[in-house]
Amino acid sequence: MIRLENVSRRYRSDEVETTALADINLRVGEGEFVAIMGPSGCGKSTLLNILGTIDRPSEGHYWFEDRDLAATSEAELAKFRRDRLGFVFQSFNLIDELTIVENVALGLAYSSLPRAEKRARVEAAMDRVGIGHRRSHHPHQLSGGQQQRAAIARAIVGRPSLILADEPTGNLDTENGAQVMDILAELNREGTTIVMVTHSPAHADFAKRTVHVLDGKILASTRLAA
């Protein structure tokens, strides 16, 4: 499904150049659950952003189902994200001014589905993660766990084939973290490919494979026994 070939990402500020990713090669198969681990600043989030097409590689190719996304236009990438991807962030990234139902609906705001279909999908996504009863609340009125479940509802409302999760349990307590991981594992069992950045070895255990990153390079890739 995903193939990164010699992908590098460098940032330039004034006269300083920082290499976030260096010559990365990575494959992710359809239906896989991959955990990316590594210390802070190693390039995990950059790798996830490139997979999510919200950042572009400085060099190399990003193949998604035989399509080179590194050479695709901005408008095409927006459509790709809209149709194929779901994002879950550590800091939830819900919009304060919108209610929970509006935040979830944002996942379909740019799709061309009929309105009734959108409404039905939003309701289904909220029910699935158990936050339907907080639909009219604003994000700041919810606990961290509830906010992250709302963010997951927003990520799955478009029925993506790939979910990218950037430390989804990083801001949550153990119980809420476990609930979020259960939801992600269930989504994976239903066929959704998941790539997750995490610091937690316990949560990495939910994945079928763990990729270790250090100083912008993939150090090792370990596959858990079935």
Next chain:
Amino acid sequence: MSSGLLTFYRALTRHKLYALLNIGGLALGIAVFLVLFLFVRFEKSYDSFPGSEYIWVLEEQYFFPGAAEGPSLWTMQGELDQLKADFPDLVGTRFNGLTAVVRDGDHVISEDVTAVDANFFELFRYPAVSGDPTATLADPDGLVLTESAARKYFGAESPIGRTLALDLDGTPYRYKVGAVIRDLPANTSFTTTMFVPFLRERFGGQWYDHWGSSSLTTFLSFRDAEAAQAFAAQLPDFIERHAGATDNFTKPVSNMFRQSIVPLHEIHLFDAADRAMVTTLALVGLLTLLIAIVNYVNLATARSGLRAREVALRKVLGASRARLIRQFMGEAIATVALAALIGLALTELALPFVNATGGSSLAITYLGSGGVLLPLVALVLVVGVVAGAYPALALSGFRPAAVLAAARAPGGGRAGIRLRQGLVVLQFGVAILFAIGTTVMIAQTAHVRSADLGFQRDGLFIVASYVNASQQQQDTLLREFAEVPGVTSVTRANNSPGWQYERNSSNFHRLDRPDLSPSILSVPVGENYFATFGARLRAGRLFDSANRAGDDTAEEAQGATRNVVLNETAVHELGFPNAQAAVGALITDGGRENRVVGVVEDMRFDTPRERVRPMLYMLNTVHPWGPLATVRYRGMAPAQIEGALESVWNRVVPGVPFEGETVESSLYERYYKQDAQRANIFTMGAVLAVLIGCIGLYGLAAFDTTRRIKEIGIRKTLGASTWDVMRLLLGRFLQPVLFANLIAWPLAYFALRGWLSGFDDRIALSPLYFLLASVVATLIAVLTIIGQSWKVARAEPARALRYE
């Protein structure tokens, strides 16, 4: 430097854009307000001098079909004599402008000379530089000069006791200078440079005691308004006693003719349209200032979130709310003071340009009566407190724990957003109101300059000094003007566009309809009158040589029927169904009969503000009373024809200065210039109001897009394209701008309908003006925010998500 002052300084320098928008916008608003304040004060200061509060002007108005609309300040020459006979204690004086030529050696110069009663300077206490003006006017040959006139004719030498040769209304006199007064200020309605005593035997014409005639201005003096009102109450009886004793009016006279008095200082804005315009400009000034204040509040509240952490930290460190309110209020007042200083500098820089464009002579005085410094300090305090109150209260009210714990600075929530959008609606509503007003005013001023006036206005030159030539010279001039290369036609008459000598009106009626008797202005015309002006015949015929015996007043038999040409308004007011029906009809004013031989389209020689009066044209080729010659020319520049006519003039009438102007210039100077200048001032105010509105919108957009960068990152991550984000941002900012149109349109409609009703010749209040102004205002708003929106919409989502 205290920490408060230091923080203020750093807040200004750190957020340079906001500081620029805040201070620049307010400075601009204050500058616009100051300029318009000076303009309005100047307009309202006319004829205010020590003692002017005791002077009233006699005004009169006629009420019958065809009479001029509204009151007039011209009265009968001898009315003051009759008033004094009936009211022995009454004090009054007269002001009679004269056609005057000064002969100074070989030079012959036209001057503004005025004949006034000997007590004129007792009422008009203009300061004397030398001599005694009142004593001078007691001498029948005494002359009072203004300083500049004295300098012009006598240089640095003392003019007292020297003589000047003056031709007044064609008669030569020698006057002796007895006093010099300061030049009359620019804000004077009755301007002149020389004063001579008003003597009936010199300047009292055949109409001196004829009720219904009017040729000078009569001033009356009262100790207070109560005394003036008591006198005014007796005027109707006085009119009935005197005017009613003549055959000039049907009785009671008050049905046709009334007089009243009006305070001198109200004369300049006598016309309701003028008053409305000055009031509008005052409103433009106030509203522009209001917009600037609104901007300040808007930006300050929007920015409040940026300083929330500083406020929270100060509270944690023990600052009380009162102290914080003082700090932010102090900052607001300091900002406004800075803006006021810049505004003052901008005003000083702008005044020469404003004076050139608006035809004014405005200047700032800082101290003393009329000084702007104290009002400006008051303005700074009031605006500072008003503008600073909300941010001060809002900022100091933040709860420190919540602010410090929040990942994002508070921005006032939905209520804050609604407030800021409401303020944008208000300022754009005002800006669009001005934009529509400006569009309509420009369209109207352009219309009056290009409208079909019923005659061909280009290629016409008026020789105004024609009146100063003798009868024989006038005949020669007409012949010689006609031979000038490029001249196609020449005529003489007692009117020309912008000019009308002797408005003799009589009540005419048809022999078959004595019930309709409108007042019709009689215009004696010379040969080629209609051809020269390019008048359009509607029915019948014009005067021609084949019918000279009946057409020409000079050749007709005593008491015979006279042939006349009417304009369409006269035809209408005489009750004819159409122009053709009037041809051949007989009309009379009680004297001789007149046969209508032709009807011409109305020719508007007068102001576009008033309707065209009904007119009756009569031909007189032998003894024409035609003080104006008008020349039609082709293929020459105005300066060329002027030069050619002047050279003829100097040959035929040596020693009398040539005066003339094109019809375009005559109409512009008399009827269009003031409106055009006021439209210019209004336009400047409106452009700046829109600019200030845009500054506010820009600031708000800059703040809001910055605050929403992360949200935009989220939306893009979720699949929003750059265009989706642009639509979102533009829609968000344009929503209040579009809503502002809904508020501005009805207000503009009612205001402009009122303004246009002051013009008889006016444009229709088309919705296109509204659409055009709104589209332009909206486009400007889009241009204002599109750059920022584009920049933010194009940002890479990953970078936007990292933004805090």
